Amino acid sequence: MTVSKRRSLLASATLAALTVLAACVSAHDHHRHGPTARHYHHHHRQVGGVRYTLTGEDVFYGRLDVTASTRHGDGSGNGTSSLKELCDPGVEQEAGYYRVTGTRDLNMFYWFFESRSNPATDPVILWMTGGPGCSDATALFAENGPCLLDKGRAFPRLNEYGWNEQASIIYIDQPCGVGYSFGDVSDEDKNEKGVARHVGGFLLDFFKQHPHLKERPFYIFGESYGGHYVPSVAAAVMDELNLKGAAIGNGLTVPSIQFAYYPELAYTYAKKALGKPVISYPVYLLQKAGWPQCHEMIEKCQNDTSTCAEAQKICEVMMMAPYTMSGMNPYDIRLKCEKEPLCYDFTNIENFMNNATVKSILGVPDEVEWSDCNNTVNA
Structure with a gap:
């Protein structure tokens, strides 16, 4: 059996195992490194002012703002080369913000990667990191993402076992104030109801603006405090999207x-x-x-x-x-705690995410500083 075949089978087995698990889970629960600095002009593609009501919750307005995309002719000024030089150049991808306007200004960052196998038929996954208050970039670059930023590396390498080997995957920094997301943070961003409204609104708008994905099997996966996030978001969108399952790893539930x-x-x-x-x-x-x-x-x-x-x-x-x-x-009782408080050293991810060129490519405002976890949200 070839190496590539073994990798494909491993990714398929991993996703299949999680799909089986999903069926059993209720759907109701300084010094910078990076690429050579360049100057990029961004022409954002804004859609919406879309009105949503989620399972009887209050109405709010949101719009998807694509700040970086590998697809030609989508209105983004980045072209194919710039975004792909950050991670997984072999797949189509997109990054941007979901803007919620009205009484408060919220800007939730997302990064989407298509499947390496068959994006026309493969399922779509939303990944939710826990904390609460920790960025999805830690999963993207240290766990199940298309690329890995190993300790001591300044630039990502391809993760041959990334989940996008067999599925398209969305990473989102939520709630507001986490990772690249920013805006008028309030208590609403510290409870599951607020998360369900905002992430649910993002999902409805994302699939509306990507109609070719809407009929794909859709799954919501998360870890840790995702034991609260995942059921809340799943319950908010299960009647609107082709939700096939939800799964929680090492979840804090009760x-x-x-x-x-x-x-x-x-x-x-x-x-x-x-x-x-x-x-x-x-x-x-x-x-x-x-x-x-x-x-x-x-x-x-x-x-x-x-x-x-x-x-x-x-x-x-x-x-x-x-x-x-x-x-x-x-998280692994066989290992010593490497660095408090998370027991893992994400310094290289922090350096990469705060690199001025990386932020420019992704369309992240200069003043936004990335950190692995937001202690205010966590509190």
Whole structure:
């Protein structure tokens, strides 16, 4: 079997496995590096002023603003060469902003890559990174994206196992204030209702402006706090789009259930998986003893949001800090935590995303500074 065939089969198997999982998931839940500096003129293609109502929610207005595209004659001034020199030159791609105007000015950045296999028939995926408040660029360049920015590299390399091997994929920085997205941030951008309205509106407009994709099987996938994002967005658009499934990886869904098993992960499971626990037995007992107070505060937070900050603090001290102090990676207990707070070093991605030429090619305003996570949104 050829190497290319093995890669294609691996990508197909990965997507097939996630599709099976999707069927089981409810659809209701400084120093710069980069390319040589050049000057690009942008002629944005704006569409809309489109009015949307999502599953009975308030009406709002949005429009898709394509700031970079590899397709000729679409109104973007970038041509084929400039966008493709950033990542995966073998596929058609598009980047831009979804502008929500009205009482507030919101600008949500997206980057779309067509499938490497058969974009005319392959499914379309929306990827949602969690946090909350973390940029999709971390997934694009460090997880399942078309390209990888390995540690120490200044420029991306092709990811032969990227999900766009078998599917077209949309990455979006949401909510407002995350990654390249910017605007008048409010409390609405810190809850699932706001995310559902804005991302749902983006999806409706995106498929309206790309009618050749509208009948493709559509999936919404996410990780971590995507356990809240994915069901909310899926519920908002499931009657309007050809949504076939939703899937969540390592999702935060119900803390009042999940947090109870942190001691078991750090002690019992680690002992089985690694041959030794990552915390001592006395610390394990302290975690177990601290769970009732953490659980009580989580329940209070559900009914009184003024107690949520205190609940977070108590649960972090009682349930999360003991594992963090072990120095191990909570996402992979076999590894040491490389760099706090995420345990992965995204410095090279940050340098790339804040490179002036990269931002110019993508149509990102000069004053927008990219970071892997927005702590204000996370709070």
